Amino acid sequence: MDQSKEQRILNSVSYNAVKGDPESVLDCIDNYCSQKEWAMNVGDEKGVILDKVVEEADPTIALEFGTYVGYSAIRIARLLKPNARLLTIEFNPEFASIAREIIEIAGLSEKITIIEGHSQDIIPQLREKYQVDKVDFVFLDHWKERYCPDTILLEECGYLKKGSILLADNIVYPGAPDFVKYIRSHKSFDCTNYPSHLEYMKVEDAMEKAVYMG
Numbered sequence: 001m002d003q004s005k006e007q008r009i010l011n012s013v014s015y016n017a018v019k020g021d022p023e024s025v026l027d028c029i030d031n032y033c034s035q036k037e038w039a040m041n042v043g044d045e046k047g048v049i050l051d052k053v054v055e056e057a058d059p060t061i062a063l064e065f066g067t068y069v070g071y072s073a074i075r076i077a078r079l080l081k082p083n084a085r086l087l088t089i090e091f092n093p094e095f096a097s098i099a100r101e102i103i104e105i106a107g108l109s110e111k112i113t114i115i116e117g118h119s120q121d122i123i124p125q126l127r128e129k130y131q132v133d134k135v136d137f138v139f140l141d142h143w144k145e146r147y148c149p150d151t152i153l154l155e156e157c158g159y160l161k162k163g164s165i166l167l168a169d170n171i172v173y174p175g176a177p178d179f180v181k182y183i184r185s186h187k188s189f190d191c192t193n194y195p196s197h198l199e200y201m202k203v204e205d206a207m208e209k210a211v212y213m214g
């Protein structure tokens with residue numbers, strides 16, 4: 001059986017990236033996906049917005065929905081302070097295993113925990129199973145129709161505190177209209193839109209930041 005696109009991305013990283021160097025892993029994935037095969041990584045343009053928001057949040061506990069091959073997990077974790085960590089949730093076992101290998105090549109396995117499962121099932125378990133009290137930063141990049149229910153779930157479970165920052169990818173394309181409507185009309189969220197472009201394409205896209213006001 002021939003390999004998947006995600007396996008080919010891993011092959012390229014394994015062959016071309018400098019072990020232990022997150023930047024070289026990111027560059028390798030961006031080069032592969034802009035020159036060989038498009039893939040749904042947040043990419044280098046929106047990645048700069050992600051970097052800025054992570055630096056603003058300076059999180060101790062960061063959370064991500066939708067690991068895919070680990071590109072944004074590496075992007076986030078490379079900026080974390082020494083005792084900070086990223087929990088990233090992925091339900092596709094093939095993607096989770098590929099992400100684990102790519103994260104290992106980047107040298108960030110100590111800072112990143114990949115949790116295999118559906119976000120809606122894992123979120124309620126974060127306190128007991130993963131010793132999470134509050135989350136400082138959340139990156140939403142999984143199925144777009146799940147952004148809104150999972151944000152509500154995070155709130156209901158009491159993981160958000162004053163100053164918690166959510167950042168959502170793909171606000172324009174593929175779009176997350178119910179999430180945008182919900183978050184912008186919610187009195188406890190202060191929202192900012194960051195226009196950008198779809199990864200590796202000239203198509204319009206945007207990211208939305210939502211700061212929880214408690």
Ligand SMILES: O=C(NC/C=C/[C@H]1O[C@@H](n2cnc3c(NCCO)ncnc32)[C@H](O)[C@@H]1O)c1cc(-c2ccc(F)cc2)cc(O)c1O
Pocket residue numbers: 040041042065066067068069089090091092095117118119120141142143144146169170173174198199
């Ligand atoms: O669809 C997009 N992203 C989805 C991400 C899915 C990843 O996240 C995992 N995942 C999904 N739901 C859950 C879940 N919970 C919910 C389900 O239970 N719990 C855990 N993991 C979950 C999947 O297994 C994948 O690894 C997208 C598309 C385009 C795009 C643009 C233009 C085009 F032409 C085509 C595509 C651009 C983008 O940047 C995009 O992010």
Ligand SMILES: [Mg+2]
Pocket residue numbers: 040041042141169170
């Ligand atoms: Mg995305």
